[in-house]
Amino acid sequence: MKLGISFLSLMLWVHFLAFPAQPEEITKAIDRDEVHHAATDTSHSKEFNAGDFIFDHIGDAHDWHIVTIGDKHISVPLPIILYSRTRGQLFTFLSSKFHHGHDTYKGFKLVTDGDLKGKIAEVDVHNNISDGPLPLDFSIKKNVVGILFSIIILLLVFVPIAKKYKAAPHAAPTGIQSLMETLILFVRDDIAKPSIGEKHYLKFMPYLLTIFFFIWLNNLLGLIPIFPAGANVTGNIAVTMVLALATLATILLNANKSFWKHIVNTPGVPVFLKLPIPIMPIVEAASWLIKPAVLMIRLFANILAGHIIAMVLFSLIFIFGAANVYFGFGISFVTILLTVFMSVLELLVSFIQAFVFTMLSALFLGMATEEHH
Structure with missing residues (x-):
């Protein structure tokens, strides 16, 4: 926690x-x-x-x-x-x-x-x-306020739940605790354990749960066009960059000796690829810099694309309306139907993108902490 x-x-x-x-x-x-x-x-x-x-x-x-x-x-x-x-x-x-x-x-x-x-x-x-x-x-802009709002929601939800578990660890969950427990077990059993392994997964559960719920909540809030929701937090590449850098920092701080050995002196690779020009170390190091970049771009692009599509659909009303008032009213019904469909689809995308970011982060952590014999 x-x-x-x-x-x-x-x-x-x-x-x-x-x-x-x-x-x-x-x-x-x-x-x-x-x-x-x-x-x-x-x-x-x-x-x-x-x-x-x-x-x-x-x-x-x-x-x-x-x-x-x-x-x-x-x-x-x-x-x-x-x-x-x-x-x-x-x-x-x-x-x-x-x-x-x-x-x-x-x-x-x-x-x-x-x-x-x-x-x-x-x-x-x-x-x-x-x-x-x-x-x-250094202004406090819209996305920062959106981040603060999501943090407050997460704290209001999870701090009472943590207190309930601490006070009665074996009691049956009630209310929102039941839903959160299902999602927590999902992250633990379907993401952390298979990707990191039984030995190390508990160490990374706080981080994986944090990024999962942070991304999922902000994805959902971005779909609500009413203050204080509606900020395009996860569709901002600066936000996804910080999340990706957090994953990279966690990997580098917890990587074992085998991880660094495979980067500096990759086993089974001919010497001429290591000396005098360290080709393999450069390639291996670059691959671990590319991994967080992929996390950053994947989340940013998918969420931003959803927002852009919705705005394009709304723009059609103004574009057709400027040509003819009846065209504007006619296209508005089609636009509303498509927007409703896109909104329902975005609800699924919001969860999938949180799952994918967390899953890939767990996979990279598993690779960095894997023990080679």
Whole structure:
């Protein structure tokens, strides 16, 4: 339990590695009159951009957008933490000071277009972006808040369950404890034991349970488009990178002598592949760097693809509606049906991706701790 909580705490540092945030400037919803106006007189309306619509939803942000009503954006402001390299000062304030990128504050501006879109830049006296270096951005962004929310849920669920087991280890489980016990036994009997072996599996159970439930919960929360859920946590490559690095660190810290021997001096390999150029050691070392990279990309790509498909389906309504109001209403029914189908499929994918990441991590740990005779 303690090891699991420590790895959850590690996830909080992901915002220092996260990609530049994408502002949550959501395209204004189009009603029947607006769609008709767009179809007849496009000179006074902004053309719908599907790419911006999709990436604004799947990207990180300095605030948490809730809804747009007319021209009013309702969002939850998040803490901005900036270190100005030109002024040598630390600045902290809420993202609401930027008013969705329309205003500057304390010499900073949230850029909403161009190459620096989503980044916070310093401005000169004329409110133009300065040529100096960008400030160091340590802000608490949307994905970090999503991680904090998921950690709170996990602690609220598992701390009481752990106390119940400690107080009455042989009592029959009740309530949510019954469901969690089934999943815990699944990770133990179907993932940890077969992959790591009877001798070492207990040592890695806290870590495997942590990553399994962390990934699964965040996959599910990402499917709920209602605050405080809806953050694209596991669809952010910075998050999956931290998870993969945690697996790599666990492997390297627990690997036995046989593991290092196979990397440095692989048995059964001709000497000319080891000396004078250490070809095999380089290949073996590279293979263990590629393994966490595969974990990172697999989880990121699968979850991100699901979000993109959903946004593409919604974009069809706006695209067809801009051409003809009846096309827009017609495609909306098809889009809703496909989105419901995709959502049900994503529920399965959420579990499968948590299982695959945990299974591969367990397999790699088993390879690193396997004893050769």
